[in-house]
Amino acid sequence: MDRTEIPLYFQFFNEIGIIGQLSRAMLEAQLPKGLLAPHFAILNHLIRVRDGQTPLTLAKAFQVPKTTMTHSLGILEKHGLVALKPHPKDGRSKQVWITEAGRTLRENTIEATGPAFAAFAEKFDPRTVGEIVPKLAEMRAFLDAARDAD
Amino acid sequence: MDRTEIPLYFQFFNEIGIIGQLSRAMLEAQLPKGLLAPHFAILNHLIRVRDGQTPLTLAKAFQVPKTTMTHSLGILEKHGLVALKPHPKDGRSKQVWITEAGRTLRENTIEATGPAFAAFAEKFDPRTVGEIVPKLAEMRAFLDAARDAD
């Protein structure tokens, strides 16, 4: 790699980092006190992918240590947004199911982010974003794979 | 905004968030124990922009509360990477100066990230990234401004 190109890649990841931070703040502004972006992400994942998964599977999906997932699921359970049940096939494990309250919270939150998204969408139309997303997805997959190689 | 477009924007911010998380982990793998990505970002900022800034200015630049900046600067100072001096014009304030050790650490870290960047750059060439970066910068600026409006 040409050394003069390094700043470009640095800037790329820098912009990504800042946007991530700002968008996270935007999301958390819509969540009830005590809930943070990672908690919402778990609820979202349980619906988009499927619920009934084990805590460890979720920890891997989110690239966080399992202790972090234990903690986050504890918060969600305390709020009645998920239910943890013993795993039918493995006594060591558990299954995570989203509750009705969890579904409702997720829907309401998405609804509440509407105005902020709309302002963003007005400036950056779906075509523009739609062109970038596949590239980002490709990059995410690449970095993900590179990490697994460790 | 067409409601069917919401998932696109959700996915966009989701990909951004994951890439941010993964790239942060990549960077931290190159930092000495006890130093994290935000600390490095501060060193980087002191060189890219300028040093001699106040802690509050830095806090605003990074969109973090000033208490967080106090803490981070304390870590950097403890490691001898920055020096905090009384502000010559304002008795309440301070100036943050990067030390020689700080410069060296920053350079060595950038050097160390070389291989990881090279692998990424091999798959995603500068032209591709160069097309996306300006768009991201524009989005970052927009979100930044929207936040200030609060």
Next chain:
DNA sequence: ACTAACTAGTTCAATATCGTATTATATAGG
């Protein structure tokens, strides 16, 4: 000058993240 309002930074308390060690259960080899 004097006082009120404001500002920069720190201290403190609460919570999040995460590495290490521990417990309970499962699996594989003899």
Next chain:
DNA sequence: CCTATATAATACGATATTGAACTAGTTAGT
């Protein structure tokens, strides 16, 4: 079977992040 190893989850301790309260110093209005 029985034992060694592996795995799922948790407990615990250390550090990061952040809001609220506090201290010290500055600025503005009179």
